[in-house]
Ligand SMILES: Nc1ncnc2c1ncn2[C@@H]1O[C@H](COP(=O)(O)OP(=O)(O)OP(=O)(O)O)[C@@H](O)[C@H]1O
């Protein structure tokens with residue numbers, strides 16, 4: 654991972670601090686299995702610099718941005734870079750203190766406390782990914798206030814008091830615009846440093862495609878990037894919604910072509926049908942056809958070996 658950061662152009666001084674962090678907090682036995690081994694790498698040097706520096710400074714991070722901007726990929730990559738066990742907690746409407754901190758349970762006829770993910774993460778110096786944090790009710794998140802600020806403790810009536818391991822960090826993600834998303838209140842937002850996640854750059858998208866599909870012909874990697882750029886431009890000018898601007902869908906489409914579908918079939922499912930409006934679907938379909946001929950198949954866009 655550190656070599657990857659060097660190749661991405663992250664400052665050597667930052668990387669050195671990460672190495673010091675890792676040396677200061679060696680992994681404890683039994684937590685190796687929780688350290689992620691990322692399949693996807695995050696591209697974006699400036700975001701890397703900001704995120705690494707904030708976490709090195711002891712801060713928690715809130716990654717805010719539209720869908721498929723790599724928020725979870727970055728969070729997982731960060732746990733891997735710092736070589737820390739990761740806890741991934743999805744927030745939903747009914748997330749409450751018990752599901753975060755833990756609850757009393759009966760075991761062998763006795764009451765015992767069953768630790769929730771936040772407690773485990775706190776004690777073991779983990780990186781806690783608070784996924785879609787704004788899906789939960791703000792009131793239920795008040796239990797995290799003392800955990801996320803300078804107090805670095807979990808202190809809830811009825812539970813024992815736990816101090817956070819010095820290596821523990823929290824990385825929250827949030828996506829506004831989805832149905833059901835709510836605003837995070839100021840008290841909670843104030844406990845994070847906020848990174849606005851940009852859409853991947855054209856250059857990095859090409860890199861991503863060629864890394865994920867090493868046999869994709871460069872000219873087609875280029876065409877898929879241009880297509881993504883076209884869709885993006887139409888979104889920015891307000892001509893279409895952001896539904897078809899879906900990097901996940903684009904990557905999945907390329908995979909479908911490799912597995913036997915034509916470009917038209919694949920991009921239909923991955924991009925065009927993400928629109929729910931007939932008129933918009935037609936518009937997107939026209940944009941797609943300009944860059945990618947509908948009949949293209951695996952033998953056209955992939956190198957033959
Ligand atoms: N800058 C980037 N670098 C690398 N991959 C990226 C980048 N931006 C998006 N991706 C790709 O987009 C896909 C989605 O990433 P991820 O699941 O992290 O998105 P997200 O921001 O959490 O989306 P959502 O809000 O929908 O949960 C992955 O395949 C990821 O590789």
Ligand SMILES: [Mg+2]
Nearest residue numbers: 724725784826
């Ligand atoms: Mg996500």
